[in-house]
Amino acid sequence: MARGNPVSRRQTLQGVSALGAAAILGSVGNVPADTSGSPAVPGWKSGGQANPEVAKRVFATPLIDTHEHLIEEKERLAASNPRVQADDWSHLLSHYLNSDLLVAGMPKDAYDKFFSKGTDPADKWRYLAPYWPAVKNTGYGQAVRIALQQLYEVDDLSAATVRAVQAAYEKTRQPGFYRQILCDRAKIESCQVNCLSRPFGESEMPTFLMQDLSIVGMFSGPDFQGFGQPTGIEVRSLSDWHRVIDWWFDKYGKYAVAVKSQNAYSRDIDYEEVPAEKAEGIFKKRCANESLTTTERKTLEDHLFWYAVKQATAHKLPVKLHTGYYAGQNRMPLERLLHNAGSAAELCRQAPDTRFVFMHICYPYYEELLAVAKHYTNACLDMCWSWIMNPVAATDFLKKALVTVPATKILTFGGDYASVEPVLGHAVMTRRGIALALSRLVEEGWLTLSDALDLIDPIMHGNARQIFNLAEKTRVLHDVPWR
Numbered sequence: 011m012a013r014g015n016p017v018s019r020r021q022t023l024q025g026v027s028a029l030g031a032a033a034i035l036g037s038v039g040n041v042p043a044d045t046s047g048s049p050a051v052p053g054w055k056s057g058g059q060a061n062p063e064v065a066k067r068v069f070a071t072p073l074i075d076t077h078e079h080l081i082e083e084k085e086r087l088a089a090s091n092p093r094v095q096a097d098d099w100s101h102l103l104s105h106y107l108n109s110d111l112l113v114a115g116m117p118k119d120a121y122d123k124f125f126s127k128g129t130d131p132a133d134k135w136r137y138l139a140p141y142w143p144a145v146k147n148t149g150y151g152q153a154v155r156i157a158l159q160q161l162y163e164v165d166d167l168s169a170a171t172v173r174a175v176q177a178a179y180e181k182t183r184q185p186g187f188y189r190q191i192l193c194d195r196a197k198i199e200s201c202q203v204n205c206l207s208r209p210f211g212e213s214e215m216p217t218f219l220m221q222d223l224s225i226v227g228m229f230s231g232p233d234f235q236g237f238g239q240p241t242g243i244e245v246r247s248l249s250d251w252h253r254v255i256d257w258w259f260d261k262y263g264k265y266a267v268a269v270k271s272q273n274a275y276s277r278d279i280d281y282e283e284v285p286a287e288k289a290e291g292i293f294k295k296r297c298a299n300e301s302l303t304t305t306e307r308k309t310l311e312d313h314l315f316w317y318a319v320k321q322a323t324a325h326k327l328p329v330k331l332h333t334g335y336y337a338g339q340n341r342m343p344l345e346r347l348l349h350n351a352g353s354a355a356e357l358c359r360q361a362p363d364t365r366f367v368f369m370h371i372c373y374p375y376y377e378e379l380l381a382v383a384k385h386y387t388n389a390c391l392d393m394c395w396s397w398i399m400n401p402v403a404a405t406d407f408l409k410k411a412l413v414t415v416p417a418t419k420i421l422t423f424g425g426d427y428a429s430v431e432p433v434l435g436h437a438v439m440t441r442r443g444i445a446l447a448l449s450r451l452v453e454e455g456w457l458t459l460s461d462a463l464d465l466i467d468p469i470m471h472g473n474a475r476q477i478f479n480l481a482e483k484t485r486v487l488h489d490v491p492w493r
């Protein structure tokens with residue numbers, strides 16, 4: 011598909027004329043100008059009509075990306091991170107869409123061959139072909155296809171296109187491609203990365219790839235190796251472990267934008283306040299490598315969770331918590347997720363001075379999470395990941411959130427990817443969804459057009475700047491000690 015847009019990719023949005031904005035609108039959606047006089051959402055299929063003024067504004071407005079797992083660009087270029095199984099076009103399908111493939115019935119040996127670095131990239135299509143029709147229209151599939159269209163100018167994967175896709179993959183994956191994809195193409199102002207290989211990622215681009223400090227290993231386990239060892243503190247008692255937690259906050263608290271925990275993958279987020287005296291004996295057993303009962307493990311985790319959260323609060327760091335759906339396949343206990351929103355409310359009630367950011371709309375139980383954010387001053391909503399999990403539900407969630415929850419508490423975008431390319435696809439889907447949600451609210455008479463337009467800046471970047479104190483963080487991150 012031709013891009014047909016002369017606007018420089020490096021052109022910033024500030025000060026862009028109406029004509030320039032229209033050109034950018036075309037470039038983001040990658041669709042020629044509509045000649046019917048009724049512009050669709052850019053890049054949208056038939057039926058995706060949005061209010062043209064809303065769509066134009068949404069597609070020209072920068073996003074702040076509040077959740078990613080992006081590996082550093084140099085690790086990606088060197089293929090040195092274990093998340094880069096094969097440095098070829100299959101990499102674009104390796105996060106999330108790989109699960110849809112397995113769930114669609116792709117056998118493990120075909121899966122392994124498809125993602126292997128030992129298979130010729132040109133031969134990979136035959137492993138994918140039987141399953142592609144089943145996954146190409148899911149949100150995960152759509153994000154990848156938008157990336158293929160916009161980065162490689164290839165409409166769809168097929169036997170006829172894989173060679174061109176591989177050539178374009180290699181041409182794109184060059185030094186500087188992170189900024190090219192994220193800033194120039196996806197119009198992302200800054201990202202917030204939750205590094206998966208260590209508690210805090212010392213990024214080479216600290217003001218652009220801002221970082222969360224992971225707290226999960228501070229309380230779950232706890233993780234003696236990953237969190238204890240780097241501190242050099244000899245851990246024999248609970249108070250030693252408190253010092254370990256303090257060490258991480260002392261070292262990285264001022265550089266982190268938030269703390270993050272995905273502990274909801276192992277249990278509900280029903281953390282109770284437990285005094286140190288009640289946890290001390292259990293911690294000693296843990297040090298001696300004795301096995302803990304389920305109750306003991308929960309007691310210890312609960313105590314350490316609140317110790318870490320109090321440190322985060324003292325450092326003015328919002329607490330980001332996974333809620334809802336599980337990545338992966340064939341393991342999610344849906345019954346447990348049913349309790350996440352209720353437990354989230356309880357956290358907010360227990361710690362009124364802590365700002366909680368509940369991630370992923372607690373899918374599929376998102377009405378319940380709206381009630382939490384409506385009721386509690388200290389609850390924020392982060393729609394990260396949701397547009398690719400279920401784009402229709404995410405649009406519905408945003409539509410409901412905008413007429414239910416104060417508009418200052420809504421964060422609309424986080425790609426949630428380790429790979430950079432599909433972040434572009436996710437950003438386009440997010441812009442479509444925002445444009446549609448606002449347009450429907452105007453059409454149905456719940457918002458005036460001017461009210462809808464006024465919401466665009468806050469939900470796409472203004473709230474993130476305020477919630478994560480980004481002006482101050484940017485100042486601090488200009489001068490980090492690791493560069």
Ligand SMILES: [Zn+2]
Pocket residue numbers: 077078079204426
């Ligand atoms: Zn994530």
